[in-house]
Amino acid sequence: MTYTYKYPRAALTVDCVVFGLDDEDLKVLLIQRALEPFAGMWALPGGFVQVEETLQDAALRELREETGVTRVYLEQLYTFGAVDRDPRERVVSVAYYALVKMSDHRVQAATDAASAAWFAASDLPSLAFDHEEILEAALARLKGKVVYQPIGFELLPRKFTLTQLQRMYEIILERPLDKRNFRKKILAMDLLEELDEVERDVAHRAARLYRFDERKYRRHVKAGFNFQI
Amino acid sequence: MTYTYKYPRAALTVDCVVFGLDDEDLKVLLIQRALEPFAGMWALPGGFVQVEETLQDAALRELREETGVTRVYLEQLYTFGAVDRDPRERVVSVAYYALVKMSDHRVQAATDAASAAWFAASDLPSLAFDHEEILEAALARLKGKVVYQPIGFELLPRKFTLTQLQRMYEIILERPLDKRNFRKKILAMDLLEELDEVERDVAHRAARLYRFDERKYRRHVKAGFNFQI
């Protein structure tokens, strides 16, 4: 079965920049390509958009198929359309970025990916296609957006300490934050629910755990509140 | 001549939200469709991406062909991929928004547009396809971006008064600004070149003219400066 058109058509793909966080680094999930072109090279997970699925659905499907990642925050980033970005033929790619709670996910390679692995965003291998450019754009977007939208919580476990929260911002923004000022500010926003629970298994005083309260946030937004780190 | 593929492919288009400004309103440039579907309806200028041109080139070409608009600030907005957004078949559209100096341009309808005209952004006709959604997104982007990037100058003539500049922000942001504070702030940024020239043909004291100094702006950015209204 084939499909015929009057004019030539570009192929359409999605690519996903998946961010995760551990104690030291912002991480990016890459797959090792099993097929040509660029077989053996690291690349962003992604693939062809089917003709009866939305772009976002395609991105979620590819993530699931290639890495096993499912519950994520997903946002469209930019569409890359350089004429020669794919050596085979004209391919336009709609890039997304995703934020995942790394602690929740064990990634698994699948289908057309030889393997999937996390890399520190500050120490990446060279990538197939124009994926380095896409990654740059995703990093810039994340850095820009994390300070005025409460998306950073998507990278943390549901229950977290204020130190973990501060560390997340320090890692993403690549600058130190003042502990007392940070706590004052974040608590003054009244977005966190203080839990009756503390860290476990630490070799020092255990820190209080908090949870981001989405409903509170939405109520404050309606009242004109603006999140700001 | 036809083109045949193994899997069905979505068609790829670009659509442009073109913003202009006059004394009272933010304007949007629309075309009246000459062809089905939605013949006779108002729509965003746009059309199919050719297989050997970039997305931005396609946007510029369609703008030129359909409206005669040429020198513009153009930025990619978002890619719209709902499965049924075009009644004919699957069409994915990469939306751009443009800022033009309305005083410089006389728009002209052309090719497959029956006519082209400016509409106040606050009083638009209903639009073909999902173009109302695209326009919403463009307005939101413009409002969000104009306060932290000096893109508003693209809507004004090269030489402008501080009152015109303030008015532009008031119109886009839909809120009044304090005259003295606005002037203090904008002049303190040291981005404007004060010209030895004043308004002409006004029935009152003529205002000083200024010009945005792009080179100064770039130098300040390198030194860590952040534009902010």
Added chain:
DNA sequence: CCAAAAGTGTTCACGGTACACCCATGC
């Protein structure tokens, strides 16, 4: 008791905001 991180307040400087009158010009 020692190591490690949790937790907590105050002071100061700066920038944002509010606000009203005189001036220049064209008709």
Added chain:
DNA sequence: GCATGGGTGTACCGTGAACACTTTTGG
């Protein structure tokens, strides 16, 4: 001379930034 917008300064307040010590806990 009058109508119209051009142009200017000051006082107050709130927010951001700098900064160090005590407490708790596990080993």
